[in-house]
Amino acid sequence: MTMVDNTQQNTDNPLTRTEADLIGAQAVPADALYGIQTQRAHQNFNITGVPISHFPELVKALAMVKLAAAKANYQHGLLSDDKLKAITEACTDLINGEHHEQFIVDLIQGGAGTSTNMNANEVIANIGLAKLGFKSGEYKHLHPNNDVNRSQSTNDVYPTAARLAIVFAAQPLIEAVTKLQESLAAKGEAFSGILKMGRTQMQDAVPMTLGQEFNAFASDLRGETARIKRSCNQLCEVNLGGTAIGTGINAPNGYARLAVDELAKITDLPVKLAEDLIAASSDMGSFITFSGTLKRLAIKLSKLSNDLRLLSSGPRTGFSEINLPAVQPGSSIMPGKVNPVIPEAMNQTAFQVMGTDMTITMAAEAGQLQLNAMEPLIVYNLLNNARMLEKSIRMLDELCIQGITANEDRCNFHVENSIGIVTALVPHIGYENATRIAGQALLSGAGVSELVKQENLLSEAELAAILSPNNMVSN
Incomplete structure (x- = not known):
């Protein structure tokens, strides 16, 4: 979609500028780095209240894709030195965390991500215009579509950036899981000499040590980071260069491979071009796999949280084999009551991840022909789930696991x-x-x-x- 280059200062209101597109003209805040298409999307999609800027990983990924595309276009002689420099500097600013507040479009949007792509195109163009010495909206000098979006379509930019953003979001999650596993293993060692009763189906089974129980918790998480990493590797197969439906229309020969090579250098990730770009344009398989990996992790974390709540139940009338750190009063009516609020919060995060896995499944199934228009919903939920899990795991580790103590006398009583x-x-x-x-x-x-x-x-x-x-x- 080509933007009409019809931008002028609004003399009636110096705080706005007027931009025009195929729908018509509209006033845009004069100091905004986004443009008319972003503003229309902001007005149309007031759904979650969660803008693109809520996930810096996505802004960073969009900028990286645009930078890779610009470098490939330049090597094909499609961008001048000045335009390449302006786009490069603008993308670098975004990668470094600047101007993210300009990404105002809601994560849930119609158009298969077109509004997100145009938000990036307009912001990069206007940052670049400032670096070239022009005002925002003077697109004849650096155009959101003709220059920033050159040789691209939303249908290859958005899924590529989404995949990268999820990989970026997975890194702190991997670190959190690793740390939690280490904390559980440390408790396993500390409790290795404490005999207790094991239980099956909530009934007494045979003796074990509390250390064995915590070592089992640690072992149960040990393989999860490897699974997340494998899922991330699948996400690194992208369709950049396929443009609208994977045929590469409006992109020069060789552009796709060149752009993906540049993207691999910029991201320092094993990014590679999909073998069949038409298939890759509508394929949601890697998103489904990643969601399933998060669901698997969530189930394990929920089971761990359930066990912690049981083992600490009481303090006088339950198992009371371990003590969870007291982090806040537990009741507005019962004095002295302390609840297992940290495992409870972890449970709730796990339920959210499990539930939205079904949402992601349905959205992935809803693709039609050469595109899946429901991809924004998938991206929103995967980014949100990865972040919620990471934060909840750190909470569980730091506010609960690391402070757990054992009630050795109670454990011995149950055995005897x-x-x-x-x-x-x-x-x-x-x-x-x-x-x-x-x-x-x-x-x-x-x-x-x-x-x-x-x-x-x-x-x-x-x-x-x-x-x-x-x-x-x-x-």
């Missing part, structure tokens, strides 16, 4: 009074005897060891050896 230890006696007294002893213990309230000694099934020395912590948790 559990019928579950009878399982360790089966090889020595037989399944029938063990079953009978367990039933008697349950009915009488007597301890398993006490009943075994009463029936002279094992000596006290034999019992002590069999029920020693080293024997019961040798693995």
